[in-house]
């Protein structure tokens with residue numbers, strides 16, 4: 001499972017001053033369509049011992065070798081289309097200053113970003129903004145021998161796939177009642193109906209197996225010419241073999257420098273790639289889930305099944321990473337003091353947990369992104385996915401801090417805070433402490449908030465019905481908000497001063513009461529439970545602090561702003577609401593929970609909503625972000641021994657990176 005950044009959820013936008021709005025943000029490498037391409041940094045890499053640097057290097061090389069696999073998995077003609085476009089892009093000698101050419105280039109950039117011709121998020125096929133006629137003219141102007149024979153023979157297929165609206169419209173159809181395989185053009189099944197695929201796997205499964213194999217995870221299901229349905233397994237000697245061989249080549253080198261238990265873990269993964277055996281994949285995952293000692297770690301394999309409408313087949317992905325020691329220390333401090341926080345929480349003492357254990361979340365630094373994790377990248381990962389492995393051996397949950405850092409840095413200067421945050425002092429605090437405040441909010445929410453409190457005897461955890469998840473998220477957020485402003489945080493060295501809390505409080509109220517509405521369709525209510533939670537907190541606190549003007553709506557030049565006048569009293573209100581939320585949960589008070597949610601979390605003021613949508617869209621902020629990878633190079637001494645691994649200081653451009661990948665990391669034939 002993965003967590004993705006939802007733009008604005010944490011109100012990540014930050015800005016230094018109005019004069020910087022138009023300045024080029026150095027974290028943004030490229031910008032096209034609805035996409036921002038960012039760079040990320042790898043802090044701490046230089047300080048790793050050489051052995052670990054080499055391990056990262058080998059795992060990083062391996063991560064880049066499966067790139068063609070994800071293109072082919074997403075759609076069977078993606079490699080043909082990508083290679084045709086790349087060949088055109090590198091060989092075209094005509095005019096590159098025309099609008100048509102710009103549109104063709106944009107289309108190629110989108111294909112690189114989505115690992116294919118379907119949008120990475122909506123799964124809908126891209127509409128080219130250039131004509132078929134123009135495209136054919138450009139293709140014909142490129143020398144025929146620039147394309148290999150296979151590409152020349154696939155020309156019509158490529159052109160139809162790009163230009164025919166009726167063909168391959170969606171990669172992933174999830175509309176109930178339709179044949180999800182015949183209506184999805186993801187490349188996980190061929191010539192097989194949904195009913196046939198379901199019957200195929202139902203026959204394999206043993207419902208009484210307490211440790212069930214993830215059947216179908218690493219294969220394409222195909223009706224072969226003889227009419228028999230067979231799995232074409234992704235392994236060495238099977239489908240995708242040329243790319244998997246390279247993935248394994250680098251894993252072998254990684255194994256050579258890894259220490260135990262990691263050596264054994266990598267060996268098990270290699271065994272799985274060699275045999276295609278899913279039991280060996282389970283064995284790998286069991287060892288991997290239990291390894292909490294290795295500083296360098298990785299994800300590498302057929303992992304997430306979001307791309308298969310039936311949820312059997314896994315996309316190839318990889319991330320090489322190592323522990324972010326200082327950020328992990330932060331969650332350890334919080335978790336070690338879990339009992340203190342619980343004992344002081346502003347709830348009825350009967351509903352505090354007597355013995356509370358905090359969860360320590362691991363924070364990592366990504367060193368290389370590959371496959372489905374590139375260029376669009378998760379900010380958190382929780383693996384392995386097999387339920388029985390999670391149940392019996394646990395799982396690893398990590399937050400990727402250098403990626404979230406890049407997201408927040410890239411938002412500087414996008415004009416968002418300027419537009420919606422009235423007071424300069426608030427903006428300054430958010431610029432200075434916003435990232436730290438967001439991190440601590442997440443830590444407190446996840447490591448303490450959800451685990452805090454206890455039910456009264458006899459109360460069922462399901463008592464709150466459909467309001468449960470909104471109320472639970474609200475409770476965890478309030479726990480985090482309340483403690484972020486506690487002097488204990490300064491005492492523990494987690495924050496330098498309470499301005500960190502002020503930054504978060506101002507941002508939270510703005511987001512909960514106002515700016516998050518930019519993500520809700522005009523005229524609709526708030527549905528998503530985290531959004532409901534934030535609205536509940538903001539609107540309840542506004543209402544209950546009204547007499548003292550704790551929080552105030554201010555109109556300047558016809559535009560609305562929400563302003564916090566009294567941070568201490570706001571914190572007291574957070575504490576009061578937390579007490580009530582805990583009471584509702586502990587007593588299973590359905591009616592009170594329902595009343596709170598319905599009064600504060602759901603209904604949107606239409607006039608305010610329209611204003612927010614208008615102001616937000618005028619900022620023209622790209623809703624999706626992805627990354628260019630860093631590059632590593634080996635440093636040798638005079639006799640050829642490796643003495644160091646270093647990060648190439650110059651950031652590679654988005655186009656340059658993809659053209660290099662096309663040259664150096666393209667191992668599969670065009671049709672597989």
Ligand code: ZN
Pocket residue numbers: 445450473476
């Ligand atoms: Zn939560």
